[in-house]
Amino acid sequence: MVDTGAASLTASEKAGLDKAGSDRIGVTRAWVPWAWSGFLIAMLAFLVLYPTSMLLIGALTTTNPVVEGYSLADISIGNFLAVVMNPNVAAALGNALIACAGGTAVAVAIGLAFAWVVVRTNTPCKGLIASAGMLPLFVPPLVAGVAWSILGSPKTGLLNLLLNKAGIPFRFDLYSMPGIIFVFGIYYAPYVYMFTAAALRNMDPALEEAAEISGASATRTMATVTFPLIMPAILSGMLLSFVVMLGIYGIPAVLGAPANISVLTTYIFALTAWSPPRYNTAAAVAVILMIVTGVLVYLQQKIVSGRSYTTVAGKAFRPRPLNLGKWRFLTLGLAILYLFVVVVLPTIALFIAAFRKFLFIKDIPALFEAKQYGWQHFIKMFDNPLTIASIINSIKVGIITAIVGGLLSFAIGYTITRTRAPGRRMIDVITTIPVAIPGLVIGVAYLWAWIGLPGGLYGTLWILALAFVARFIPDTVKALSTSLLQIHRELEEAAWICGRGTLSTIASIVLPLARPGVVAAMTLLFILSMRELGSSLFLYSSGTMVMAVQLLGYYEGGNIGITAAFSLVQMVLLGVLISFTNWLSRPGRGSGAIKPDIAPTGVVRSG
């Protein structure tokens, strides 16, 4: 995945980079690069390969490898055969592919339009639209599912109550495949936006101008020049959003269950929740999901590395925004409508659920009965000592994850993109593996892999942090690699010529210049670790309850009021964090944060 940026360099830049890197290694002791690569591979083996191998062993046996142990004699493909021949797995796979393909189509339509409006038109308030449009990325999928079930349930949904009040016979039914597709589409449109906005921003407008001079209309220019030019970015965003949707549990769990629509993730969760649980079968299903995801990630890499930078030229340019005239207010209206649907409506639903005593709303007048509202869910939530403990623990583990993960990702990103260290391609490949493993299953793999470690790691916040670092390492390495590739090689070369060593050059040149990317990657890690459920479920202990597990506990406890209240608390915390990092990134502060033009590098995923 990190070849993304490398491909953006011109051939001469690449040659220069390789030569400089080669020269650099030449002056370093010969064993140092080997030792360094060995160290990184050992770290990745512990964090990624070992748990993954436990997952494969689980899929190939019928026992808990920690309890009963395993030997080659136990290995069989029985689980796989059972899974492959089970028509319910085929149905879940079919549903997953339909939901993700449909969701991707919606995401592309919205994301592309959004990117075009923000980057290539003179629509007013573009900055605000761009920032607000990213918000869905930070809403946990379970929360999104709950919010949309409150809005779009066929029987009791608030939207349907409004339609009923207005005398309109049409009813929304979010408990359906189209419902899942719609919610997938609107929540993952920012992925497509991130990729296509970056491509549109970097595109030389000369070809568009040529088309216009030749008499092509704006629409024709867009259809025949603009979009084909950024097609690699569109395909990349499509594949990424498809892969991410494939691993999401919360949305299909809430919206699919009432309609008996099972997808692969909900099927895996059911396997782990049944009594007795079927982890080995779940592991086998997860391996199938990994294969599908792996193929798609490979395709994404091929596309990105093959074509995505053909629009980047060597000369400076500034894309000219299209003057839409009066139509700019239409695009503004559409953008506001999108934000209203994606941000405002679900937030209103969560507020109603969080402050209303019970979510039985007979009709619209009943919605406004003041006596039905109060702070009771918040009071009960904060009466529970685990609520505060989970918030504190999540913040602690988020900080540890951000620091440890940030350091490791920087080390890996630097090694892959700016050195010719041996085995760097292998490091790159291993780093990508966690993208393909569904979070619901990786949790038990971490437990199986790490519970036997000597020392007091198990039961501490550190084991959670390690799991989060491992799980999100592809995201952060990718974020940092792109940032690192933006720093011209000659700056390092100048430092070397001045007699600086490698570490000194990194500290004085690379790190300060890459600081925006580092801060963005660490912020991303913090946010992801606050949301991560799958790997927390098996690793938290009596003293390390975290927010995602507590949220699931409230949801599974059937108390939608407290679930909504806790979701709001989580969203406020994340909002404060994002605001803080945005403040850090303001001009003059010399740092960076999650901004729409940096975000393409991050992959916000978790079930």
Added chain:
Amino acid sequence: MYSPKITRRQALSGMAATGVFSQYGPARAAKPYDPPGALLDAAKKDGQLILYTAAFPEVMQDVISEFNKRFPFIRVNMVRASGGQLITRVQSEAASGKLEADVLDHSDRGQTKAIEDLFADYAPPNAGDYMESALVSPKLWPTITPAWSIAWNPEIVKDPPRSWAALCDPKYTGQIGQVIGPSGGTTWTRVMFERQVLGEDYWARQAAVKPKLFPSGAPLSDAVVRGEIGIAPLIFNIVYPKKQAGAPIDAVYPSDGVPISPYGSGMMKAAKHKAAAQLWLDWCLSDEGQIQSIRDQGNLTALKTPPIAPVGFDPARDRLWTPDFKQFQSLHDAWLEDWNKVYGYRQ
């Protein structure tokens, strides 16, 4: 409509024993719980215990608060997970010598029985007060005894069913929600009761009214409160707190039998806070603890005679049903496979 085929052996075993119907004995005064001084001192020294539970965290937090009113010097640290996940965690931790739990609370006695060797020898002071049908091992005790009821939303259902038989009435078609059979030990108890007591064809008759299937009772209870579902068989302890808080939900114990699913809880052999764990279990199983469970949580009790009258339960009319434990284990897989087919649940 699929109709379950049972083997001759299953039929014979089904006829041999089909669970135990029982009724509570005459009312009696509750006995106070006074722990021995030595236990109290040792528990104070422990200062804490670690509780692994499959019960809902909110419910257990209330139990912990009540316990702490009596014994404020014990900090109860809770780890909550769904039944299957909890067992996997316990097994993995125990195999690695890192079992953290002092007490394990679990709704599926079949699963705790399967890991019986991880439990310490333990019996509460009032062991003789408990129904024999609720005990499956000398190490496992029914700290909590949930019972099945039929719940409905009174805002949208004006003529609710009051028996299991009524849940098959075609007039309720499309209004009923059901928890899936493989959900856990409590649901498996209900599923056994339906087939063994209400008839071999009960599932088929009930499935004919097209119930909506839910993964567990908690989201189903929420769906009833929201009006998404009109009627649902639910564990009374999920309904009761909501009803007490004023939610539009009501429930009755069915007139044709009340399946109960006593927990299989115990002290772990590897417990690091044995005295605190014993104090917790003794209190939970004492009349005092059971009163709290009945009065505040809406549970029944596996005591032969309840120390207070359970809410909504008529001891003269309502009959408790406990499954035969051997069948609870032996029929599990085959019958649930049948259930899945009858109800069209994909597994």
